[in-house]
Amino acid sequence: MQTAEQLHFSAADFLAWEENQTEKHEFVAGEVFVMTGARQDHVLVSGNIYAALKQRLRGTPCRAYIADMKLRVETADAFFYPDVMVSCHPEDRQAEQFLSHPALIVEVLSDSTADYDRGGKFVAYRKLESLQEYLIVDIDNRRVECFRRTTDNDWLLHDYLGEVDCQLHSLSLSLPLAEIFEDIETA
Incomplete structure (x- = not known):
């Protein structure tokens, strides 16, 4: 950025x-x-996650959104473009320009944004009362870090690596890492 x-x-x-x-x-x-602009692997992984979420959320009040939908974090006086986000909030279903109540936000790391995605951006995202999970996807290490809000309003890290499923409690579903990293060539 x-x-x-x-x-x-x-x-x-x-x-x-x-x-x-x-x-x-x-x-x-x-x-x-x-x-x-993003590199090809970034776009593929974002698309994989969006497609998997869209398919699994069909018939629910939740909707998946990809990179062109803005997110407003009013308490941080900010607008962002997360790689993927999911909202189940009725106000967001009517929104035209931006969402304000996501349950899940996904950021796929790139060299230029990794520090910001883990730092300042996550600080802003945590101000969203609706946010239950924040995924940081590390393509190079085939790893997903899931930060989950606890009942005490703390954030607990769940680290997913290898041939496992990433559990998304906020949406009552899971995503296999093999599906998240589909079509990504190993180095």
């Missing part, structure tokens, strides 16, 4: 401005950051 020409906006002005842009931008506390 790179800073875009030092632009500063209110949240409302950002939404209006971004509608006319050819690139996606994230917004944090008035600052605007241009989103860069």
